[in-house]
Amino acid sequence: MKTVMVKNVVIGEGAPKIIVPMVGKTFSELCEEAKQLNQIDLDLVEWRVDFFEDVEDLVKVQAVAKEIRQILNEKPILFTFRTKKEGGEHEVSAEYYFTLNQTMMASGLVDLTDIELFMGDEEVLAAVNYAHQHHVKVVMCNHDFDQTPAKDEIIARLQKMQHLNADICKIAVMPQSAKDVITLLDATTTMSEEYADRPIVTMSMGGLGVVSRVAGEIFGSAMTFGAAKKASAPGQVPVAELRSVLDLMHKSK
Numbered sequence: 001m002k003t004v005m006v007k008n009v010v011i012g013e014g015a016p017k018i019i020v021p022m023v024g025k026t027f028s029e030l031c032e033e034a035k036q037l038n039q040i041d042l043d044l045v046e047w048r049v050d051f052f053e054d055v056e057d058l059v060k061v062q063a064v065a066k067e068i069r070q071i072l073n074e075k076p077i078l079f080t081f082r083t084k085k086e087g088g089e090h091e092v093s094a095e096y097y098f099t100l101n102q103t104m105m106a107s108g109l110v111d112l113t114d115i116e117l118f119m120g121d122e123e124v125l126a127a128v129n130y131a132h133q134h135h136v137k138v139v140m141c142n143h144d145f146d147q148t149p150a151k152d153e154i155i156a157r158l159q160k161m162q163h164l165n166a167d168i169c170k171i172a173v174m175p176q177s178a179k180d181v182i183t184l185l186d187a188t189t190t191m192s193e194e195y196a197d198r199p200i201v202t203m204s205m206g207g208l209g210v211v212s213r214v215a216g217e218i219f220g221s222a223m224t225f226g227a228a229k230k231a232s233a234p235g236q237v238p239v240a241e242l243r244s245v246l247d248l249m250h251k252s253k
Helices: 027-037 058-072 093-105 121-133 152-164 180-194 210-214 240-252
Strands: 002-005 010-011 017-022 043-047 079-082 114-118 138-146 168-173 200-204 223-227
Touching: 017 027, 017 240, 027 043, 027 058, 043 058, 058 079, 058 093, 079 180, 079 210, 093 114, 093 121, 114 121, 121 138, 152 180, 152 200, 180 200, 180 210, 200 210, 200 223, 210 223, 210 240, 223 240
Parallel strands: 017 043, 017 223, 043 079, 079 114, 114 138, 138 168, 168 200
Antiparallel strands: 002 010
């Protein structure tokens, strides 16, 4: 499996890398949040721009991104607009979704962008190609906040992300039982051992799924999301606790 290098972070080897989301609504909130994250033991920062009140103003988005980039210095930044249908905070047209992402890809201010799998194959592939032309990595993703799909379906979605040339393939699902968590972990292991040729990221959300966020290295998931202030998805573990458990898992492997 090939790894993905972003600045000085290697994704796909060793313990899962910790991503912490920024969820500020205003310019000042985001700058303050970035300063706080600069003091935290994390590997990547995700800017969840769908929380930003001026997300539909490209000039303001770029202005915030420039300030965040200066504050965070060498920390890799993942730029994410999460659509409403996949659990996001704000609704925009598909056209604006891709315009926003491509604007940031070309800005030189972010290192990775999040592209959702089910935004249309042609459009997604074009966005991936555009990102790569601008030396930006793509985290392709899918979220199911209602259920955990069958093992074969989880694997099929991750394989489709590979087919669409994502650099990192990510899926997050909601468990209704412990068996659902096992389904997600089983799918992760099979994908990692039999099909994946690049890093994958999987998680079972909510309290039931916390084990999937801390035991990724055992099953084949390369990154995990931790919370510094406000979680951006159910089940995120505080960063300090998460790092401690990830280190324990890594040393015990």
